[in-house]
Structure formats: structure tokens, C-alpha cells
Amino acid sequence: MNAAVPGRISPPPFETLAPAIWRTNVRIRFSHCDPAGIVYFARYFDIINGVVEDWFSAALGLDYGEFIGPRRIGLGYANCTADFVAPGFMGDTLTFAVLIARIGGASLGLEVPAYRDGAAVLLGRMTIVTTSLVEHRAIPLPDDLRAAVTRYEGECLEPR
Amino acid sequence: MNAAVPGRISPPPFETLAPAIWRTNVRIRFSHCDPAGIVYFARYFDIINGVVEDWFSAALGLDYGEFIGPRRIGLGYANCTADFVAPGFMGDTLTFAVLIARIGGASLGLEVPAYRDGAAVLLGRMTIVTTSLVEHRAIPLPDDLRAAVTRYEGECLEPR
Amino acid sequence: MNAAVPGRISPPPFETLAPAIWRTNVRIRFSHCDPAGIVYFARYFDIINGVVEDWFSAALGLDYGEFIGPRRIGLGYANCTADFVAPGFMGDTLTFAVLIARIGGASLGLEVPAYRDGAAVLLGRMTIVTTSLVEHRAIPLPDDLRAAVTRYEGECLEPR
Amino acid sequence: MNAAVPGRISPPPFETLAPAIWRTNVRIRFSHCDPAGIVYFARYFDIINGVVEDWFSAALGLDYGEFIGPRRIGLGYANCTADFVAPGFMGDTLTFAVLIARIGGASLGLEVPAYRDGAAVLLGRMTIVTTSLVEHRAIPLPDDLRAAVTRYEGECLEPR
Numbered sequence: 001m002n003a004a005v006p007g008r009i010s011p012p013p014f015e016t017l018a019p020a021i022w023r024t025n026v027r028i029r030f031s032h033c034d035p036a037g038i039v040y041f042a043r044y045f046d047i048i049n050g051v052v053e054d055w056f057s058a059a060l061g062l063d064y065g066e067f068i069g070p071r072r073i074g075l076g077y078a079n080c081t082a083d084f085v086a087p088g089f090m091g092d093t094l095t096f097a098v099l100i101a102r103i104g105g106a107s108l109g110l111e112v113p114a115y116r117d118g119a120a121v122l123l124g125r126m127t128i129v130t131t132s133l134v135e136h137r138a139i140p141l142p143d144d145l146r147a148a149v150t151r152y153e154g155e156c157l158e159p160r
Numbered sequence: 161m162n163a164a165v166p167g168r169i170s171p172p173p174f175e176t177l178a179p180a181i182w183r184t185n186v187r188i189r190f191s192h193c194d195p196a197g198i199v200y201f202a203r204y205f206d207i208i209n210g211v212v213e214d215w216f217s218a219a220l221g222l223d224y225g226e227f228i229g230p231r232r233i234g235l236g237y238a239n240c241t242a243d244f245v246a247p248g249f250m251g252d253t254l255t256f257a258v259l260i261a262r263i264g265g266a267s268l269g270l271e272v273p274a275y276r277d278g279a280a281v282l283l284g285r286m287t288i289v290t291t292s293l294v295e296h297r298a299i300p301l302p303d304d305l306r307a308a309v310t311r312y313e314g315e316c317l318e319p320r
Numbered sequence: 321m322n323a324a325v326p327g328r329i330s331p332p333p334f335e336t337l338a339p340a341i342w343r344t345n346v347r348i349r350f351s352h353c354d355p356a357g358i359v360y361f362a363r364y365f366d367i368i369n370g371v372v373e374d375w376f377s378a379a380l381g382l383d384y385g386e387f388i389g390p391r392r393i394g395l396g397y398a399n400c401t402a403d404f405v406a407p408g409f410m411g412d413t414l415t416f417a418v419l420i421a422r423i424g425g426a427s428l429g430l431e432v433p434a435y436r437d438g439a440a441v442l443l444g445r446m447t448i449v450t451t452s453l454v455e456h457r458a459i460p461l462p463d464d465l466r467a468a469v470t471r472y473e474g475e476c477l478e479p480r
Numbered sequence: 481m482n483a484a485v486p487g488r489i490s491p492p493p494f495e496t497l498a499p500a501i502w503r504t505n506v507r508i509r510f511s512h513c514d515p516a517g518i519v520y521f522a523r524y525f526d527i528i529n530g531v532v533e534d535w536f537s538a539a540l541g542l543d544y545g546e547f548i549g550p551r552r553i554g555l556g557y558a559n560c561t562a563d564f565v566a567p568g569f570m571g572d573t574l575t576f577a578v579l580i581a582r583i584g585g586a587s588l589g590l591e592v593p594a595y596r597d598g599a600a601v602l603l604g605r606m607t608i609v610t611t612s613l614v615e616h617r618a619i620p621l622p623d624d625l626r627a628a629v630t631r632y633e634g635e636c637l638e639p640r
Contacts, residue, residue: 197389
């Protein structure tokens with residue numbers, strides 16, 4: 001998996017992550033892995049979604065479930081990409097981080113790199129679009145979400 | 161979901177697909193969908209992997225399972241991207257097509273657009289890297305795979 | 321996997337299935353399988369749910385999606401069981417059948433055996449409970465569902 | 481979902497669980513839920529498998545991944561059942577416990593009940609069969625596994 005692959009993008013080196021960047025550990029389970037013995041690529045997107053959910057509550061102070069549920073605000077993806085740098089194996093503990101790539105009018109760009117013992121494993125990149133689940137159309141980022149991601153982005157830019 | 165989103169790429173219009181481009185229908189199931197009532201994004205990658213599996217046998221005349229199994233050749237992804245243009249709903253029948261984007265030395269770039277009634281729903285793009293599952297390193301595209309994708313690419317370029 | 325296991329129940333022999341019993345083929349994919357190289361047990365339940373969905377339209381003439389969607393009638397399981405008789409491997413084509421075990425007031429018992437080349441692979445058994453997705457309580461089997469399963473049960477009991 | 485359903489079995493009341501019974505909390509995610517807004521039944525089996533994995537290391541002091549990997553000992557299920565007593569919703573924190581139901585020659589019966597705020601949600605029951613992943617046949621419970629589950633069973637039977 002170490003051959004140069006056209007267009008593959010590596011995560012930022014682990015040691016360059018600002019201390020304020022939120023991170024979480026995910027243990028790779030039996031069920032995450034495929035017959036090749038490594039994490040099934042589609043499962044990584046599911047893991048990343050869980051990381052983003054936890055980031056909402058832990059780093060933004062917002063309840064992901066309330067958006068989808070009572071507030072009827074979708075947090076779906078307009079696009080998402082994963083670049084796989086090294087395979088993940090059952091029993092690995094991977095560290096995922098969440099970085100803000102872009103705060104738009106009705107969208108939010110995130111980068112979610114993952115590391116094993118400080119070495120890059122993958123880089124997820126995605127654009128969340130806030131939508132009305134009632135009218136099925138894009139809506140501006142809600143004020144509380146905009147405020148929270150703006151604050152988080154600022155903290156992550158502060159020098160160590 | 162129709163707002164302009166920075167960087168989102170649409171599939172080629174359905175009517176521009178060359179007749180030789182292989183396609184298959186996938187019915188969207190209850191289990192593909194999330195609490196927002198639309199196909200869960202990670203599940204699309206799983207669906208796309210199944211489409212690629214079927215394309216191996218139906219269009220390339222190769223057995224996907226034999227690569228992973230007896231031949232011990234991994235067909236993992238170096239990267240993959242999905243651009244979501246419109247949501248998919250339970251009960252939808254989506255038509256997926258497989259296009260060759262690039263034939264490399266040890267990699268194969270694919271585009272997998274999906275349509276509902278001829279309207280674009282999503283565009284998957286991925287780079288398959290052929291690896292030795294014994295030595296866990298990239299290996300050149302096996303001759304039969306290279307021949308098959310070269311033939312398929314040629315057929316898809318022929319004028320109608 | 322052939323050791324006698326306390327309480328494990330085998331499917332009915334394939335050759336004893338009445339001709340009217342609806343059946344469908346499922347090809348086992350890469351993504352269905354786990355690092356042990358066989359179908360991941362939880363994935364079987366997902367496959368079985370898809371079989372039941374297809375049985376609704378193909379054998380009962382009812383639209384599964386309309387129940388959950390516009391009619392707001394849940395078709396959830398009160399319980400489900402799988403007895404695994406032989407492992408399923410990538411590339412296998414398994415034949416699933418749907419049998420009525422019991423038609424209740426607000427529930428429907430099904431048996432879903434699966435076979436490979438006529439040999440038993442697993443037996444799924446489940447109880448569907450019809451619920452109001454608005455009031456979140458059990459409701460009597462809707463008339464069209466009751467009529468359809470009663471008719472199907474009768475057809476399956478007819479001598480060959 | 482509260483209607484009496486034939487054959488449905490409830491978990492033991494939460495307050496009757498012996499203190500030594502190992503338990504773990506699982507937060508219900510967006511991706512666990514289906515279009516009916518509740519945990520998708522097949523996903524529960526995946527969650528239960530993760531609970532059993534964690535129980536291996538936390539309560540038995542054994543490494544689940546080493547069984548499947550270097551030791552080539554399968555821990556597959558001969559059968560599994562779930563009785564669903566109440567639906568699980570996104571954002572719920574469910575407490576799962578692991579009880580020994582039976583220690584056999586080449587099998588291990590487990591009960592995995594789940595609770596929300598002390599109220600029963602579901603009861604999983606399964607029989608693990610230890611197999612050789614090389615020869616694909618049942619093998620006696622390895623000595624370390626037998627010793628660990630026997631010890632755990634004893635601890636769980638001690639009076640409070």
C-alpha cells in the first residue's frame with residue numbers, strides 16, 4: 001500500500017496537530033474488517049460519521065441527535081473522500097482528529113485524519129450541508145452551529 | 161440538496177453514456193436508509209463495491225472472489241470519493257454505471273455514477289490498487305485484469 | 321461447524337419445500353464476509369431483511385416501503401433467531417425461502433431457511449410485529465397483509 | 481411494541497444482576513438507526529458482537545483478536561437470538577451485560593441483556609462455537625478460555 005498513487009493525499013503529520021484539535025480513539029473491531037483482514041473501506045466512513053457525532057457533543061457542545069430529530073435539520077454530506085495511506089488491522093487503536101477546512105454559508109468542510117501510534121493511516125475529507133428535513137433543501141448553517149465551529153476553528157489556530 | 165456546493169462534481173449526463181458502458185440496477189432497501197429517510201452515505205460505498213464486484217464478472221469476465229481468495233491479490237482502494245447530487249430514497253431503483261478513468265501501473269481509476277430515471281444521483285470515484293495480500297505491498301496490475309480493462313475501455317470509447 | 325450444538329435447529333430439507341414456497345438467490349459478496357473469511361453473522365440478518373422485503377412485493381404483492389413510509393406502519397421484529405448450520409463463503413449463491421410459521425393478531429411468524437446447492441446453511445426465524453410508527457404501539461395486522469399472508473400460507477400447503 | 485408477543489423473552493430485571501456481572505455502555509448513533517427512527521435490528525447483533533469482544537479483554541483478560549488472528553481459532557456463533565422488548569433511539573445510552581448461560585465442550589452459551597435507565601430493552605442469546613479456522617471444524621474450548629469463563633461464572637454467582 002506504499003506505492004505512490006496518483007492523487008492520494010496524506011494526513012498532516014500527527015506532531016503538527018495543534019493541541020486544541022479534538023481527537024478520539026477508535027478500537028478496530030472484528031466486524032470492521034473484511035476477508036483481506038483489514039478495515040473494510042466503507043466501514044471507515046461509518047466510523048468517521050461516529051467521530052463527527054462525538055465531536056459535536058465533546059468539542060462543539062451541540063447535540064447531533066437533536067439536529068436530526070426535534071430540529072429536523074439534516075447534516076448530510078455533499079461529498080466525502082477518503083485517502084487510505086496504510087491499512088488498519090483488527091485490534092488497532094486509531095486516533096481520529098477533526099479539523100475545520102471551510103465554513104460556508106450552508107456548508108461545513110471537515111478534515112478527519114487518523115493515525116496509529118502517530119503514523120498516518122487515512123485522511124477523510126467531507127462537506128456537510130445543512131438541510132431542512134421537512135422541505136428537503138439546503139438551509140444556512142444554524143447560528144449555534146456557526147458560532148461553535150467558528151470558535152473551534154479559532155482555538156485550533158492558536159499557537160501552542 | 162440542490163444548493164451549489166463548492167467542489168461537488170456531477171456525474172456525466174445519463175444520455176451521454178456510451179452504449180457499451182456496463183450498468184446495473186440497485187433497489188434501495190429499508191436497511192440502506194438512515195433516520196433522515198435517505199440512503200446512509202457510508203452504505204453507498206458498500207453498494208458501489210458490490211457494483212464493482214458485479215462489473216468484474218459481467219463486463220470483464222473475471223472472478224472478483226478469486227482475486228481476493230486463491231490468488232491472494234487485494235483490490236483495495238487507495239482513495240475513494242462520492243459526490244452526492246440528490247438523495248436516494250427507499251424503494252428507488254438506481255442505475256449504476258462503471259467507467260474507466262485511468263489505467264495505471266499498479267492502479268485502476270474508476271468512475272461510478274448513479275442515476276434515477278436518468279437524473280444524476282451521485283458520482284463515485286475511486287482508485288483500486290492491486291496488492292499482494294501475502295506481502296502487503298502494491299503489485300503491478302495482473303495481466304488478465306489489465307487486458308480486460310483495456311478492452312473494456314476501448315469498447316466504451318467506440319462511437320455509437 | 322458440524323459438531324452437535326445444543327439447541328441448534330436445522331432448516332427443513334430443501335427437497336421437502338412445497339413448490340409454491342417463494343425463494344430467491346443471494347450472492348455472497350466480499351463485504352458480507354469477515355476476517356474469518358465467512359459471512360459475518362450480523363450481516364445475515366441484514367440479508368434476511370432484504371429477502372423479506374422482496375418477498376413482500378414478489379409473493380404477497382405488497383409494497384414494503386409503503387408500509388414504513390406513507391402508511392406509517394412499522395414491520396419491526398419482536399424477536400429473531402438464526403441457527404447457523406454451515407458457513408457461507410464469498411462467491412456462494414445461497415437460496416433463501418420464506419415460510420409462514422404463524423399468523424397472529426398483531427404479529428407474523430416467519431421462517432427463512434437458506435441453502436447452498438440444496439444443502440442447509442442456516443435457518444432464520446422471526447416474529448414481525450405491526451406497529452403504528454405514529455403512536456409507537458402494536459396494531460392489528462392490516463387487512464391487506466393478513467389476506468396476503470393467509471393466501472400465501474394456503475398455497476404453500478397445497479400438495480405438489 | 482408492548483403487546484404480548486408469543487415466545488418473546490425478557491431480560492432479567494436490571495436490579496437482579498449480580499455486581500460481578502460485567503457491563504458496558506453503548507451510545508446509540510445515527511448510523512445504528514433505520515428510517516423508522518429506531519435501532520435497526522441487524523445492527524444490534526453487530527453491537528452485541530462488539531460487547532462480547534470488549535468482555536473478552538475487560539472481564540476474561542483474553543485478547544479476542546489473537547483468537548481469530550495468530551491462534552486461528554474461530555469464535556463464530558452456532559445460533560443467536562434477540563428478543564426486542566423496547567425500541568432503542570438515537571442518543572440513547574444502553575447498558576449491556578454479559579452472563580454465562582452454559583459452558584459446553586466446544587461451545588459457550590451467553591446471554592447479553594441491554595437496559596436503558598434500568599429498563600429492559602432487549603435480550604441477546606447466543607452460542608459461540610470454537611472452531612479451527614485452518615480445518616474448519618469444531619474444537620474443544622481452549623484451556624485459557626475455559627478457565628476464564630469458569631472463573632467469571634463463579635464470580636457472577638457469588639452472593640452480593
